Amino acid sequence: MKQRRYTNGLLTTALVLGGWLFAATGRAEIIRITLNDEIIHPITAEYVIRSIDYANTRHADAVLISLSTPGGLESSMREIIEKIVASPVPVIIYVSPSGARAASAGFFILLSADVAVMAPGTNTGAAHPVALNPISGGSIPLDESMKKKIEEDSAAYMRSLAQKRGRNVGLAEKGVTEAKSFSDSEALAGGLIDAVCNTPEDIFDRFDGKTIKRFGGTTTVLHLKGKPLTDAGMTLRQRFLDKVLNPNIALVLGAMGILGIYVEFSHPGLIFPGVGGAIAFVLALFAFHLLPINYVGVIMILLAVVLFILEAKITSHGILALGGVVSGVIGSLILVDSPIPELQIHKWTALSVFLPLAIITVFLLRLVLIARKHKAETGEQGMMGLEGIAYTKIDPLGKVYVRGEYWNATATEPIEKGNPVIITAVEGLKLKVRQKN
Numbered sequence: 015m016k017q018r019r020y021t022n023g024l025l026t027t028a029l030v031l032g033g034w035l036f037a038a039t040g041r042a043e044i045i046r047i048t049l050n051d052e053i054i055h056p057i058t059a060e061y062v063i064r065s066i067d068y069a070n071t072r073h074a075d076a077v078l079i080s081l082s083t084p085g086g087l088e089s090s091m092r093e094i095i096e097k098i099v100a101s102p103v104p105v106i107i108y109v110s111p112s113g114a115r116a117a118s119a120g121f122f123i124l125l126s127a128d129v130a131v132m133a134p135g136t137n138t139g140a141a142h143p144v145a146l147n148p149i150s151g152g153s154i155p156l157d158e159s160m161k162k163k164i165e166e167d168s169a170a171y172m173r174s175l176a177q178k179r180g181r182n183v184g185l186a187e188k189g190v191t192e193a194k195s196f197s198d199s200e201a202l203a204g205g206l207i208d209a210v211c212n213t214p215e216d217i218f219d220r221f222d223g224k225t226i227k228r229f230g231g232t233t234t235v236l237h238l239k240g241k242p243l244t245d246a247g248m249t250l251r252q253r254f255l256d257k258v259l260n261p262n263i264a265l266v267l268g269a270m271g272i273l274g275i276y277v278e279f280s281h282p283g284l285i286f287p288g289v290g291g292a293i294a295f296v297l298a299l300f301a302f303h304l305l306p307i308n309y310v311g312v313i314m315i316l317l318a319v320v321l322f323i324l325e326a327k328i329t330s331h332g333i334l335a336l337g338g339v340v341s342g343v344i345g346s347l348i349l350v351d352s353p354i355p356e357l358q359i360h361k362w363t364a365l366s367v368f369l370p371l372a373i374i375t376v377f378l379l380r381l382v383l384i385a386r387k388h389k390a391e392t393g394e395q396g397m398m399g400l401e402g403i404a405y406t407k408i409d410p411l412g413k414v415y416v417r418g419e420y421w422n423a424t425a426t427e428p429i430e431k432g433n434p435v436i437i438t439a440v441e442g443l444k445l446k447v448r449q450k451n
Contacts, residue, residue, distance in 0.1 A: 085118025271295025
């Protein structure tokens with residue numbers, strides 16, 4: 015019995031040790047996050063944060079963020095940096111592939127990493143802050159004192175990151191205050207990054223076994239060589255919303271939404287245009303809520319829609335429609351006010367949206383107006399005002415002959431048989447009539 019308990023104890027110990035060993039070796043991996051020419055916005059921030067949390071739950075050896083970005087929103091940038099500096103798992107940021115950049119917000123993110131690496135032929139920097147109007151969302155001219163405050167805030171944030179990571183504080187600050195850009199070799203020589211490497215494998219070989227200082231002051235040894243690289247991709251929802259946040263796609267969705275809702279109101283009962291339009295419009299509102307919107311652009315787009323409606327009602331020989339197209343295009347071009355080209359609406363997108371929108375809106379509205387001018391010829395409305403003959407005496411009930419059919423009829427005053435009558439109302443299968451004078 016004692017021998018059996020001893021054997022069971024050894025077996026239990028072996029299983030526990032085996033489980034620990036599996037946890038230590040089976041989860042030893044590097045999680046890769048890919049931001050390939052991505053704007054830094056709430057969806058990319060959510061993707062990075064979720065992926066770093068995933069790496070921490072798996073006790074990964076490191077997180078590799080392959081970064082290529084023209085910049086983005088400061089709030090999302092700070093969320094990403096907060097997660098990077100607080101991550102128990104070391105974070106390596108690799109600006110790649112060759113030709114990529116980590117500009118503006120990407121510069122801050124790069125310098126916040128435990129290990130900062132760039133591929134040959136990449137660049138970083140140009141992180142001068144751009145002030146946004148809190149009402150319109152667009153860029154605004156600032157007085158010198160306010161401009162200085164914004165610059166100092168961004169510069170101080172950069173200094174704290176660079177100092178904690180042991181990077182060149184003065185040079186990092188110039189990337190903010192002077193919007194200075196750095197090539198990969200300049201960034202390496204200036205002490206902004208830790209290495210220039212051709213591939214992720216080169217990074218793992220170079221830094222394997224190296225001791226790094228974490229943001230909180232502790233140290234850790236990197237174990238990278240030979241570890242499997244696991245990609246943490248965006249979820250289907252994140253990929254979808256990431257596309258929706260493209261201002262050009264958001265504009266198209268907004269136009270489709272307006273058109274679909276308009277078609278539903280002008281032709282009740284079609285259902286699909288109304289449902290599809292509502293969904294598209296809500297998605298557009300979601301995107302524009304997260305983007306820096308200039309509300310002057312919104313007003314001009316609404317003005318364009320009003321001009322399209324007026325064109326259908328007023329004979330202006332196309333002047334109102336042309337004004338609507340011009341107003342819509344200008345409104346679209348200033349709708350998202352950002353210095354980043356990827357966050358701007360292209361003129362060809364604006365034209366391709368508002369020219370068809372003008373044609374379709376004016377055409378459909380004119381059809382509705384023409385239909386309303388023509389008297390209905392069927393159903394209850396079609397019976398109103400028709401003439402018939404009293405088939406029997408009506409006092410107050412009787413029958414009339416209308417359009418080759420006999421109808422039950424009622425009248426407020428007696429009508430003799432054979433007299434002409436006019437239908438004044440239809441109540442189900444009974445007509446209200448009066449004698450024709």
